[in-house]
Amino acid sequence: MSLPGLVPGLPGIRAPKIATHKIVFFQGDWLSDLALGKLIDGNNASDPSNSSPDQIVLQPGLLMGKITGTTGDAITPVSGAYGASIIDNIQSSIASSATSLTLTVAGATELVRRFGSSGTFNLIGPPAAGGTVATNVITYSAVNLSTGVVTCSAVAAAYYQNSFVCPQDGSQTPLTLIPDGYGILVTDNDFATRLTVQFPCFPIAGVINPAQIIAGTTAYGSLDSSLQTWIKTNLSTATGGKFVFSDSY
Amino acid sequence: MANKSIQQILGYVSLTGVIQQVKTGIPDNLPPAFSNITKRVLGDAGRYAQVVGTRQTSRLTMYGAPAAERALKNIENVDVKLLHTYESIKMNPLLLQALRNYDNYDVQQMGIEEVDRQQSEFRRYFDNLRLSAMYSMLANGAIWFDGNGNLLPSSSGAKVTVLFQVPSGNQSQLNVDGSGNVISTSWAAANTDIPKQIRTLRVKAAIQHGYPLKYAFYGVNVPSYLAPNNYVQNYLSRNVTMAQKWLDQAEIPDGLFGLTWVPVYTSFFLDQNNAGQTFFGGDQVIFTPDITRDVYELIEGSYMIPTQFNATADMAAALGSLKPIWGMASYGVPSHNPPTAELFYLDTFLPVWKIGIALYQATVAF
Numbered sequence: 001m002s003l004p005g006l007v008p009g010l011p012g013i014r015a016p017k018i019a020t021h022k023i024v025f026f027q028g029d030w031l032s033d034l035a036l037g038k039l040i041d042g043n044n045a046s047d048p049s050n051s052s053p054d055q056i057v058l059q060p061g062l063l064m065g066k067i068t069g070t071t072g073d074a075i076t077p078v079s080g081a082y083g084a085s086i087i088d089n090i091q092s093s094i095a096s097s098a099t100s101l102t103l104t105v106a107g108a109t110e111l112v113r114r115f116g117s118s119g120t121f122n123l124i125g126p127p128a129a130g131g132t133v134a135t136n137v138i139t140y141s142a143v144n145l146s147t148g149v150v151t152c153s154a155v156a157a158a159y160y161q162n163s164f165v166c167p168q169d170g171s172q173t174p175l176t177l178i179p180d181g182y183g184i185l186v187t188d189n190d191f192a193t194r195l196t197v198q199f200p201c202f203p204i205a206g207v208i209n210p211a212q213i214i215a216g217t218t219a220y221g222s223l224d225s226s227l228q229t230w231i232k233t234n235l236s237t238a239t240g241g242k243f244v245f246s247d248s249y
Numbered sequence: 250m251a252n253k254s255i256q257q258i259l260g261y262v263s264l265t266g267v268i269q270q271v272k273t274g275i276p277d278n279l280p281p282a283f284s285n286i287t288k289r290v291l292g293d294a295g296r297y298a299q300v301v302g303t304r305q306t307s308r309l310t311m312y313g314a315p316a317a318e319r320a321l322k323n324i325e326n327v328d329v330k331l332l333h334t335y336e337s338i339k340m341n342p343l344l345l346q347a348l349r350n351y352d353n354y355d356v357q358q359m360g361i362e363e364v365d366r367q368q369s370e371f372r373r374y375f376d377n378l379r380l381s382a383m384y385s386m387l388a389n390g391a392i393w394f395d396g397n398g399n400l401l402p403s404s405s406g407a408k409v410t411v412l413f414q415v416p417s418g419n420q421s422q423l424n425v426d427g428s429g430n431v432i433s434t435s436w437a438a439a440n441t442d443i444p445k446q447i448r449t450l451r452v453k454a455a456i457q458h459g460y461p462l463k464y465a466f467y468g469v470n471v472p473s474y475l476a477p478n479n480y481v482q483n484y485l486s487r488n489v490t491m492a493q494k495w496l497d498q499a500e501i502p503d504g505l506f507g508l509t510w511v512p513v514y515t516s517f518f519l520d521q522n523n524a525g526q527t528f529f530g531g532d533q534v535i536f537t538p539d540i541t542r543d544v545y546e547l548i549e550g551s552y553m554i555p556t557q558f559n560a561t562a563d564m565a566a567a568l569g570s571l572k573p574i575w576g577m578a579s580y581g582v583p584s585h586n587p588p589t590a591e592l593f594y595l596d597t598f599l600p601v602w603k604i605g606i607a608l609y610q611a612t613v614a615f
Binding site: 006007009010011012013014015016018019020021022023027028029035055075154180 | 296318325327411602
């Protein structure tokens with residue numbers, strides 16, 4: 001373990017390391033957090049949209065869901081804790097019966113870390129632009145970490161670009177998101193060992209600026225409208241969260 | 250048997266002192282602030298907290314509506330690793346005990362004149378490195394060394410590179426914000442509106458970082474471009490004081506167009522092959538803000554040097570015989586078999602231009 005304050009390497013001035021403050025909520029006067037807070041399962045939560053090696057910092061806006069099972073997870077999850085809802089987005093549309101799909105390199109790395117070099121995951125998205133969002137389980141046999149190509153069994157349906165690659169342990173249903181601030185670190189202070197960490201400010205209501213939502217590695221604004229609606233519908237339900245979205249007005 | 254002349258045996262030659270064939274040291278052309286604004290750190294590393302000021306405006310709100318939330322400002326860490334140099338020379342006391350003075354035949358006191366000379370010349374290497382590092386930082390936005398620790402005039406062959414984060418838009422013709430070159434026409438053309446280019450750069454600087462420009466460090470050709478320039482001549486013809494300064498000094502007068510012009514074209518060093526290497530291109534002008542702690546520091550790191558070489562009772566006493574020093578330092582070590590005196594000189598430092606975007610390395614003729 002390196003010593004705190006140690007600057008390794010050759011003489012020079014290093015590039016800045018930046019702690020970025022980000023707000024997700026449009027206004028601070030109507031924002032509710034659940035009393036007592038919750039937990040985050042650090043083994044089942046990463047932010048591939050954050051630049052390497054900082055995927056261990058869950059940025060404000062990252063969608064989070066509740067872990068209720070173990071299906072598909074390579075590392076036994078903490079039941080009742082929260083995990084990241086979306087691993088990555090497929091980088092291009094795939095036809096029905098396709099036997100491969102392409103993720104980003106960061107997304108492929110997270111897929112292997114969370115689900116293994118082979119296994120299953122949920123693919124959630126419409127078959128075409130503006131279509132009906134559906135969920136299918138994908139069985140994959142290989143992941144190319146250099147290209148992001150995932151080799152899989154024939155896909156049961158077509159999927160439009162940027163459809164979501166999601167877990168199957170319950171956290172695939174977004175119930176909340178990481179709130180305003182500098183993000184949540186999910187490791188010990190060696191920045192390597194993942195832990196179960198506290199989720200103290202657990203938003204259950206508020207006015208969200210949807211442009212700040214993190215749903216994979218594709219910007220929210222570039223998602224198909226059906227995927228945007230799917231996110232909003234899950235965040236604001238009759239029995240769950242009471243979020244409204246600033247772009248509705 | 251070979252016969253020698255009496256002159257060879259008893260001939261007398263007058264001693265006429267020392268000729269300094271080449272002056273020692275390299276010219277120091279920089280304002281004193283480059284050497285005076287110092288900061289001490291432990292070891293050879295430091296860390297800055299970097300912040301960005303606020304230049305946006307708040308948003309219009311309907312009277313009575315709730316407040317819109319604003320994100321806090323980011324905070325950044327910038328790590329710095331210092332340069333370190335450590336060399337030694339040895340002198341043989343068996344030789345020193347029998348040296349004459351430079352200008353008379355009296356014996357020196359243990360070669361004191363020669364020892365002083367060697368010691369001061371040895372120190373000069375370290376002074377030269379500090380100054381050269383500052384020159385290279387200004388001229389190139391970088392300092393380069395080869396695998397043997399030799400300072401390099403360019404990146405060719407570099408194994409160690411210190412970069413000062415000067416963006417490419419702050420170099421050459423200064424396409425600072427991507428909207429076009431500030432140095433849009435060559436200063437070699439007499440009808441180039443040089444004052445306007447300088448004013449344009451002031452605007453870019455205000456937007457880019459907000460530190461007003463003060464200095465213009467210039468290369469050997471630049472006065473030749475300014476002298477026949479139509480706009481400069483019009484200005485000087487109306488400003489007798491400034492014109493007189495130009496005539497008196499044959500250099501760009503201080504204060505022309507609101508800048509302090511500093512000639513740096515005699516800045517050089519001798520490389521490991523004894524070849525002269527200049528730092529600043531003939532057509533180069535380096536524009537900077539005032540040299541204050543906001544934009545620049547000479548960081549000096551710490552090192553431990555011995556104060557004695559006797560055996561000590563324990564580890565604590567041994568460590569206690571080492572003392573920390575910052576920046577440049579020296580110490581001597583005698584040994585006895587055979588008798589030798591060794592002088593160690595060292596320096597741990599880095600000139601740090603803190604704000605890469607506030608350094609403009611313009612090439613004004615093309």
